[in-house]
Amino acid sequence: DTGVSQDPRHKITKRGQNVTFRCDPISEHNRLYWYRQTLGQGPEFLTYFQNEAQLEKSRLLSDRFSAERPKGSFSTLEIQRTEQGDSAMYLCASSLDGIIEQFFGPGTRLTVL
Amino acid sequence: QNIDQPTEMTATEGAIVQINCTYQTSGFNGLFWYQQHAGEAPTFLSYNVLDGLEEKGRFSSFLSRSKGYSYLLLKELQMKDSASYLCAVRDIDDYKLSFGAGTTVTVRA
Numbered sequence: 001d002t003g004v005s006q007d008p009r010h011k012i013t014k015r016g017q018n019v020t021f022r023c024d025p026i027s028e029h030n031r032l033y034w035y036r037q038t039l040g041q042g043p044e045f046l047t048y049f050q051n052e053a054q055l056e057k058s059r060l061l062s063d064r065f066s067a068e069r070p071k072g073s074f075s076t077l078e079i080q081r082t083e084q085g086d087s088a089m090y091l092c093a094s095s096l097d098g099i100i101e102q103f104f105g106p107g108t109r110l111t112v113l
Numbered sequence: 114q115n116i117d118q119p120t121e122m123t124a125t126e127g128a129i130v131q132i133n134c135t136y137q138t139s140g141f142n143g144l145f146w147y148q149q150h151a152g153e154a155p156t157f158l159s160y161n162v163l164d165g166l167e168e169k170g171r172f173s174s175f176l177s178r179s180k181g182y183s184y185l186l187l188k189e190l191q192m193k194d195s196a197s198y199l200c201a202v203r204d205i206d207d208y209k210l211s212f213g214a215g216t217t218v219t220v221r222a
Contacts, residue, residue: 004154031208042116042199042212043155056209091154100143100203102210104154 002026004105006092012111013082020078021108025094032075033102034067035091036060043091049075082112114138116213118200123219124190132185132198132216140205146174146185147199149215155199159185187218195220 005024013019025032030051035043046065048056051072064082069075079086089109093102115137124130136144143162147155161167161176161183173186187194197215204211 033208033210035210040214042201042215043210045209045211048208050208056206095208100145100160101157104147104156106154 004092004094004103006090006105006108008108009106010109010111012113014113015084016081018078018080019082019110020076021090021092021110023075023077023092023094023105025074025092026096026103029094029096029103030072031095031097031102032069033093033095034075034077035093037089037091037107038087046077046090079110082110084112086110087112114202114204114211116200116202116211118198118213118216120214121217121219123221126190126192126220126222128190130187130190130218132187132200132218134183134185134200134213136181136183136200136202136213138181138202138204138211141178141202142205143203144174144176144183145201145203145210146172146183147201147212149197149199151196158198190220192220192222194218 007022032049034046037043049069064080067077089107091107092105095102118134146158149155159174171188199215200213201210
């Protein structure tokens with residue numbers, strides 16, 4: 001039994017570079033979420049997929065952010081032209097219709113220098 | 114969404130600690146408590162959607178929807194309970210969670 005996995009676990013990049021993160025949800029989970037967490041704060045909702053459809057995108061996500069879930073399985077989150085303010089832990093979670101719990105992955109820690 | 118919880122709490126091993134959470138949200142479809150150890154993913158502890166107390170082993174959670182209030186009760190504290198405890202409200206659309214900033218609990222020997 002595998003949980004939610006995320007890759008990479010850590011990413012250090014220079015300001016202005018593009019980065020892409022991957023999330024593999026629990027098998028057969030049709031719902032997938034992305035959250036961002038900064039030090040000392042709780043996770044903040046970024047976006048939500050039901051199967052391959054992106055149903056909501058937070059105001060926190062500028063046009064530099066894009067997320068996809070092309071086949072309704074894994075998802076990618078891309079940040080273009082990174083800024084220092086993008087430094088955070090990016091968490092992915094998944095769930096199944098009718099199941100209340102969201103299962104979180106270990107996160108990708110992004111540091112923008 | 115406005116979700117408030119204390120920043121830090123300290124307690125002794127074997128003791129009881131109560132973490133309060135107050136919320137003001139435009140919609141409500143359940144309140145969650147998650148535990149998060151430093152550098153790790155949040156893990157689910159409890160869920161309340163109706164008023165009252167839910168007990169699960171050493172952890173209990175209480176909800177009063179009319180007061181916008183919940184608490185998480187940790188009994189027989191162990192060193193491994195040192196972690197951040199996150200209160201989260203699910204909105205009426207049934208998917209998005211809004212989290213508080215978390216309460217860091219430190220258990221001392």
